Amino acid sequence: MQVEKKRVDEYIHETTDFIARKVDEAGAEGVVVGLSGGIDSATASALAVEALGADAVHGLVMPTGVSDDENMSDAERHARDFGIGYDVVEIQPVVDAFLDGHPNGVDDTEAVGNLAARVRMCYNYLVANEDSLLVLGTGNRSEMLVGYYTKYGDGGVDILPVGGLYKTEVREVARELGVSEDVVEKTPTAGLWEGQTDEEELGAPYADVDDFLRAYVDGDASVEEAGDSAGIGEETARRLVDLYQRSEHKRKTPPYPGFGR
Numbered sequence: 001m002q003v004e005k006k007r008v009d010e011y012i013h014e015t016t017d018f019i020a021r022k023v024d025e026a027g028a029e030g031v032v033v034g035l036s037g038g039i040d041s042a043t044a045s046a047l048a049v050e051a052l053g054a055d056a057v058h059g060l061v062m063p064t065g066v067s068d069d070e071n072m073s074d075a076e077r078h079a080r081d082f083g084i085g086y087d088v089v090e091i092q093p094v095v096d097a098f099l100d101g102h103p104n105g106v107d108d109t110e111a112v113g114n115l116a117a118r119v120r121m122c123y124n125y126l127v128a129n130e131d132s133l134l135v136l137g138t139g140n141r142s143e144m145l146v147g148y149y150t151k152y153g154d155g156g157v158d159i160l161p162v163g164g165l166y167k168t169e170v171r172e173v174a175r176e177l178g179v180s181e182d183v184v185e186k187t188p189t190a191g192l193w194e195g196q197t198d199e200e201e202l203g204a205p206y207a208d209v210d211d212f213l214r215a216y217v218d219g220d221a222s223v224e225e226a227g228d229s230a231g232i233g234e235e236t237a238r239r240l241v242d243l244y245q246r247s248e249h250k251r252k253t254p255p256y257p258g259f260g261r
């Protein structure tokens with residue numbers, strides 16, 4: 001247990017140094033971050049407060065019509081707990097204006113959810129441009145490896161302080177930083193449509209997803225070996241591999257003819 005705590009403390013130290021250095025290198029005044037009431041944004045923003053001081057961290061709480069009220073009030077409570085100044089931006093009218101502007105209409109729940117994530121990205125950059133801030137990303141390694149984020153939506157950010165941590169590790173860091181336990185324990189959701197949960201979409205709990213990815217991506221286990229060690233069935237293991245391979249484009253800059261020559 002003591003060793004674990006040391007590892008978490010070292011991680012926090014390394015990451016707060018990283019945030020402070022990146023903001024300094026950019027000549028920026030601080031960071032802006034979308035606050036969703038979930039653990040990833042709570043952890044990333046708490047790390048930024050530790051790195052830069054609360055005055056240099058600005059939060060944006062951006063509900064749509066499908067946002068859970070409790071998540072939105074948790075986002076505001078988290079901001080107050082950590083002394084983060086924030087604005088609430090109701091983005092549903094903006095999402096609706098986008099959809100109304102399309103001549104044929106759009107009837108695709110996922111596409112509309114991704115649009116909401118991209119509208120949030122636009123507000124983050126509006127504030128970043130105006131106030132000389134960097135956009136603080138909240139993605140973790142589990143999400144990055146399976147592409148579980150919207151390209152140029154919540155994936156459109158300047159720095160990713162928890163990008164090297166699996167979801168299960170984010171929980172350890174969150175606890176150490178004093179993020180409220182109900183935020184640490186709540187069911188992860190992208191909140192893009194009603195009732196959505198990460199684990200249902202991914203097909204397994206994060207504890208198993210992380211065990212699988214550690215064995216398959218970080219280690220040299222085969223799909224079958226990694227699936228067995230994570231205790232997930234072959235179908236789920238193959239699905240995770242498929243998500244990993246099909247999301248490679250999200251982890252790279254856009255290719256062009258002659259790229260890499």
Ligand SMILES: Nc1ncnc2c1ncn2[C@@H]1O[C@H](COP(=O)(O)OP(=O)(O)OC[C@H]2O[C@@H]([n+]3cccc(C(=O)O)c3)[C@H](O)[C@@H]2O)[C@@H](O)[C@H]1O
Nearest residue numbers: 114117147148149150151153154189190191192198201249
């Ligand atoms: N091979 C390739 N090379 C280059 N580009 C490629 C490509 N394949 C697809 N694309 C492009 O990528 C697009 C698909 O990517 P994208 O638009 O991201 O959409 P997509 O990956 O289909 O959906 C996003 C997923 O992330 C989840 N999500 C989103 C936001 C937040 C969170 C969260 O946890 O909070 C989770 C969401 O529930 C959904 O499962 C395609 O429409 C195409 O434009």
Ligand SMILES: Nc1ncnc2c1ncn2[C@@H]1O[C@H](COP(=O)(O)OP(=O)(O)OP(=O)(O)O)[C@@H](O)[C@H]1O
Nearest residue numbers: 034035036038039040041061062138154188189190
């Ligand atoms: N309603 C919202 N208001 C502001 N930002 C949001 C909102 N919904 C999502 N975001 C941004 O998108 C990011 C990605 O969402 P994601 O659900 O992966 O993270 P989380 O909500 O912080 O944690 P969890 O994955 O456990 O739900 C959030 O961390 C946050 O920065």
Ligand SMILES: [Mg+2]
Nearest residue numbers: 036038189190
């Ligand atoms: Mg969430």
